[in-house]
Amino acid sequence: MEFVGFSLRNNLFVAPMAGVTDRPFRQLCKKMGAGLAVSEMVTSNSLLYGSAKTQRRANHDGEVAPIAVQIAGSIPAMMAEAARHNVDRGAQIIDINMGCPAKKICNVMAGSALLKDEPLVGKILEAVVKAVPETPVTLKIRTGWDKTSRNALAILKIAEQSGIQALALHGRTRACAYSGDAEYETIAAVKAEAQIPIIANGDITTPEKARLVLDTTGADALMIGRAAQGRPWLFREIEHYLKTGTHLMPPRVGEIHQILLEHLDDLYAFYGVDTGVRVARKHISWYTRGLVGSAAFRYHMNQLPDIAQQQQAINTFFLNLAEHQEHLNYIPHENNSDAEELAA
Numbered sequence: 601m602e603f604v605g606f607s608l609r610n611n612l613f614v615a616p617m618a619g620v621t622d623r624p625f626r627q628l629c630k631k632m633g634a635g636l637a638v639s640e641m642v643t644s645n646s647l648l649y650g651s652a653k654t655q656r657r658a659n660h661d662g663e664v665a666p667i668a669v670q671i672a673g674s675i676p677a678m679m680a681e682a683a684r685h686n687v688d689r690g691a692q693i694i695d696i697n698m699g700c701p702a703k704k705i706c707n708v709m710a711g712s713a714l715l716k717d718e719p720l721v722g723k724i725l726e727a728v729v730k731a732v733p734e735t736p737v738t739l740k741i742r743t744g745w746d747k748t749s750r751n752a753l754a755i756l757k758i759a760e761q762s763g764i765q766a767l768a769l770h771g772r773t774r775a776c777a778y779s780g781d782a783e784y785e786t787i788a789a790v791k792a793e794a795q796i797p798i799i800a801n802g803d804i805t806t807p808e809k810a811r812l813v814l815d816t817t818g819a820d821a822l823m824i825g826r827a828a829q830g831r832p833w834l835f836r837e838i839e840h841y842l843k844t845g846t847h848l849m850p851p852r853v854g855e856i857h858q859i860l861l862e863h864l865d866d867l868y869a870f871y872g873v874d875t876g877v878r879v880a881r882k883h884i885s886w887y888t889r890g891l892v893g894s895a896a897f898r899y900h901m902n903q904l905p906d907i908a909q910q911q912q913a914i915n916t917f918f919l920n921l922a923e924h925q926e927h928l929n930y931i932p933h934e935n936n937s938d939a940e941e942l943a944a
């Protein structure tokens with residue numbers, strides 16, 4: 601698809617997720633079929649630019665273009681400076697986060713809290729667009745602050761007037777956190793009024809759901825978050841289904857074993873050994889959840905302190921699995937606990 605001046609492989613985007621969509625994961629998702637991957641949010645507080653975490657988040661070495669960086673904050677001048685700073689370091693698309701419900705963010709009036717103050721939204725968007733005139737700026741929001749103040753349509757108008765080039769809409773209010781079904785009808789209503797591309801987000805977990813959300817919202821693109829954790833190949837599965845109406849076979853156990861090992865190598869190299877082993881545990885848990893024997897495996901794996909033991913445990917688990925099944929076979933009862941953590 602053509603998107604804000606870039607030619608993308610498809611209209612399936614990886615949602616920005618702090619602590620998840622680091623450079624290794626973004627690269628992997630792009631390799632496995634995502635058309636675009638938005639970085640974890642980067643602070644607009646320039647005092648933190650020097651911190652290891654912020655520097656890592658702004659590292660795009662070797663990343664497949666276009667590089668989309670998300671910024672968050674509530675002070676127009678600081679947001680403008682953050683946009684400029686990231687464009688100077690390789691960002692080709694700046695995405696503004698007004699959709700994050702995390703208390704840490706909301707309490708300082710960034711993320712979805714901003715949606716309550718429409719004049720301030722306008723000031724931030726205008727300041728950022730003006731600061732990076734050569735770079736497309738996109739916006740990500742929820743449908744409103746709570747169920748009585750769904751102002752996505754008003755925000756759309758402000759965004760269009762400010763020069764925002766695309767709007768991603770998570771079909772929930774801030775007060776809904778992650779509960780209830782995403783409201784695709786609000787996304788459809790926004791799409792019906794929009795002059796800019798609309799990206800639908802929320803609870804897209806399967807190829808069928810992707811088709812349904814495209815059909816019911818009329819959105820130009822889909823954004824997928826939690827369902828891609830530990831399953832980056834979901835993008836190629838959805839891409840195939842949308843093109844053909846048929847399903848790909850689930851991936852071979854051996855292929856995912858290999859992909860996971862390569863993903864971990866990237867994490868160790870990107871974060872260094874200590875942090876790398878810790879970050880890897882989270883991803884290993886996601887890759888294996890729902891697979892037979894995975895609960896005992898995860899318990900064991902979480903105690904392992906170094907790279908060699910982590911790799912060894914994965915080899916044992918996947919080689920054993922491959923003896924029993926050629927293709928991955930999920931037992932569909934495990935829940936995703938991240939949403940609960942984030943909403944807490």
Ligand SMILES: Cc1cc2nc3c(=O)[nH]c(=O)nc-3n(C[C@H](O)[C@H](O)[C@H](O)COP(=O)(O)O)c2cc1C
Pocket residue numbers: 615616617618619620640641670697698699700740770801802803804823824825826827938939942
């Ligand atoms: C662990 C986690 C971290 C997130 N971090 C961000 C973030 O940094 N910026 C943002 O705009 N949204 C963030 N989100 C929200 C997602 O981008 C997305 O809107 C939400 O998860 C709904 O999509 P899904 O149902 O496909 O997961 C985060 C979500 C999760 C689960």
